Amino acid sequence: MKKIINSPQDVVPEMVDGLVRSYPEYLERIPDTEAVVRSDKASMKGKVGIVSGGGSGHEPAHAGFVGKGMLSAAVCGQVFTSPTPDQIYKAIQAVDQGKGVFLVIKNYSGDVMNFEMAKDMADVDGIKVKSIIVDDDIAVENSLYTQGKRGVAGTVIMHKLVGAAADQGASLDELEELAKNALPHISTLAVALSAATVPEVGKPGFELADDEIEYGVGIHSEPGYRREKIKTSKKLVGELITKLDEQQHLDPEKQYAVLVNGMGATPLMEQYIFSHDVLDKLAEKKIKPAFMKVGNYMTSIDMAGISLTIFELTDKKWLEYLNYSVETVGW
Amino acid sequence: MKKIINSPQDVVPEMVDGLVRSYPEYLERIPDTEAVVRSDKASMKGKVGIVSGGGSGHEPAHAGFVGKGMLSAAVCGQVFTSPTPDQIYKAIQAVDQGKGVFLVIKNYSGDVMNFEMAKDMADVDGIKVKSIIVDDDIAVENSLYTQGKRGVAGTVIMHKLVGAAADQGASLDELEELAKNALPHISTLAVALSAATVPEVGKPGFELADDEIEYGVGIHSEPGYRREKIKTSKKLVGELITKLDEQQHLDPEKQYAVLVNGMGATPLMEQYIFSHDVLDKLAEKKIKPAFMKVGNYMTSIDMAGISLTIFELTDKKWLEYLNYSVETVGW
Amino acid sequence: MLTVELTKKWMELFYDEIDKNKAYLSELDTPIGDGDHGNNMKRGVTGVKEGLAKLKEPDLKATLQAIAMALISKVGGASGPLYGTAFLEMAKKCNETQKPEELFTVALEGIKKRGGAKEGDKTMVDVWAPIVKTFSDGSFSKEEIKKAVESTKDMEARKGRASYLGERSIGHLDPGAMSSGYLFETFIDAGGTK
Amino acid sequence: MLTVELTKKWMELFYDEIDKNKAYLSELDTPIGDGDHGNNMKRGVTGVKEGLAKLKEPDLKATLQAIAMALISKVGGASGPLYGTAFLEMAKKCNETQKPEELFTVALEGIKKRGGAKEGDKTMVDVWAPIVKTFSDGSFSKEEIKKAVESTKDMEARKGRASYLGERSIGHLDPGAMSSGYLFETFIDAGGTK
Ligand SMILES: Nc1ncnc2c1ncn2[C@@H]1O[C@H](COP(=O)(O)OP(=O)(O)O)[C@@H](O)[C@H]1O
Ligand SMILES: Nc1ncnc2c1ncn2[C@@H]1O[C@H](COP(=O)(O)OP(=O)(O)O)[C@@H](O)[C@H]1O
Ligand SMILES: [Mg+2]
Ligand SMILES: [Mg+2]
């Protein structure tokens, strides 16, 4: 493991500090926590607070999306480990303006349980809390009897939607409805060229040969659904779009937003080439995205790989929310 | 070499296409070139055009900085290879509004010569062209008898300054003066954990052992000034700041802007930890930056590493220029 | 009978066991999880140690509560709220009964409610559930603990991160089952019996 | 005397030589540059081939001009404008004289002016300058070309990317010197003499 760090145990506090001190115009640390809140408190006045978070290692998610028009606060857990309820609870307290707080949670056992415990704590305080559990990763079969699909890059889309709506004065119930309506239309699938190395572990989550890739990996180096020899970008895109199409039934009559997401160690050069192939493949289906973004948004430490999110814009408002101007480090 | 590409020869055109098609609201390709121009033509009206560019592989530089308030156009050469004069010339023609065009050139033999030839071509057309040659990399000794220092991440600072000034109506002569005044105050130094792999070459520019780093590398895997065992982030920062201090004579009475730049494969996690140590080290010298930015701005394909740029703000205007709002993919 | 003494001793031994097996737990968590279970648990037991050290002459309830709060606020991940809930439920119940069997029963109920896992889902529940049963038939022993931990090997995960692997989770021990095994083993070592 | 025939033959052979040594040129460019000189030159000679194929019955000036434009617009990097300028200067001069010696002299002047390098700076100038001199004393030959290329090995670079290495550039051949060597060698193979 070769990393620019001091000690594996100090990664999270130092990183959170580094981020907050580099961008004091946007961010502030909530005392005694590894949670980050907007420094522009006026921007939260009279509005529903939006809190997200999760394990660290997904930078700029989640703290990089804190700012006017997006998240009110983000809670940073240990690397790839859900934050604890006490910290989430403090973030809820810090952003509540009497209008309630909306939580954006990724569908992992740990995240779901810790955020739920925080919600219980806030209930006692009389703070109204609602939430959405994002599960956009179609690599995993959904089922009532299992944990279900994972939450990955589509979570950033969810941040953007509810963030923009909250900034425009949406109520807690309206945010819940928006989130519930949008969720089934957000689908993501990833491909990895290498796994992430958690600093405290010191070696990659899995090993891929020099010419191997793996489809369907999660953002914590969870193994995917198929391993094979590396293909051209066009063929990778072909595989991902075929699977996303099965899920979403891509239709030239409909509008779509596209998020191409680098996993941390994949240069923009490759992301733009991949995007080129995505646009070609969609054009074959007579689809031209109404919104597109390419870059590192929901990373997996130093994983090399890329994910593709397709979001069907069934409601006109959603495109407006995506284009709504924000003041954040990461969007 | 494991990369998401189609064929090494097609990397540049596909990447440029992918970028431009993903962000049609900002970017447009100049026909028959690998140069990119603002799609918002109105934003250029009556203003001096700003053109930059260079070899590809530095994404988001340079095309990602094209947009209102920053560059008017960027010319994308082959990977790590200066673009050709005919393409630069077409970019100059595309952005000239009768007020002249200002070129931001990095100090590499190739870039300097190709941009100069383009300038000669524009002269024939009667287009007024001035330029700055950025040489912020203090890893290389300056000397009248050699090529001198290289242009690296500080180039992005230069883009921002002249872009903001041009947007506010600065004349060609004023831009030249601004650039000349600011240049000596911009210093950068980098450290690499691994070298970049040019797709057409297929292997890294140099090899570093599993526990080795190299100080002073350039953005094309040019070797640096010292190789040693990896250190803590604090110690890396110590080395870089000591060298930058020798150059800039850091002074608590003065104002500074800081740019922490990831080289392509270095996750934000590490960049934020590094930034934390930079801020600590500067605090020891009683300096708190007036402006700071952390992220991937001037990359070196998939190099793992980081560069630190310190810019002394001797003119009050410069901070305003840095904070001036822009509409680009990359800033 | 669970006493303050026993609980403290138990937590000391649990700390040592986790400390010793930190790398192993993370290793178990690598093929079917995200490789952090050892680190998570280590943070937890360190928190427990610190939390208990701060208490002056606590009663059993305060002791169990301190353990719960330390686990909840230090472990994170999936195992934190589960272990935390287990001890919180025990704290709630312990003024009424100090019988390990009854306390572990409410703890198990808490885990099941918090995580929604059933027996056979390849989670820590597959250690807690059979072990709670051994108290009734008097078979509570290290052997039974080992058997319960081992039983997770052939299961297909349906909760937690391992569930994303489906069939490929078969053949690996569940890390949370292993750490729960340590919890019960050190309970025996501390002198705990039914 | 430089003729259209000779120039075309020369460029064909130069293409073959670059094609054959593409990897080698990039390899030379790796320790002291950025590893692309072979690729750059290959794009250039491919452009020259295409450019010349488009000309119908050109005169010498049009031929040299087409070569210059192809090199300028296809090579990029440092070598593109230098080789391009060299042929552009030859094109300007060739109506006045077709003597290789005189044409190469103006080409060399162009390279020096464009790049600012002097002899001894470890660049292509260290091949062009001594070779131009061999025309006066009649020693123009492959042997002299090889000697000139070899001479760059012990030099310390003061222009181009290699200059960033300072002393560490010593001990490596200069890639642009090598490709210039190919240019003069293929000139001989094409039947060019003084
Ligand atoms: N829903 C659940 N119910 C019961 N136990 C669970 C559940 N989800 C996960 N676990 C347990 O948690 C363990 C993993 O804990 P840990 O690695 O610390 O958390 P994370 O999975 O968040 O990284 C699993 O081995 C399993 O025993
Ligand atoms: N200023 C200069 N004058 C003369 N020749 C130069 C100069 N700079 C570079 N060169 C030549 O160019 C060669 C490198 O060309 P190339 O690798 O194609 O370009 P780049 O350095 O831009 O990657 C060097 O080996 C050297 O011979
Ligand atoms: Mg975890
Ligand atoms: Mg080059």
Ligand SMILES: [Mg+2]
């Ligand atoms: Mg885990």
Ligand SMILES: [Mg+2]
């Ligand atoms: Mg080169």
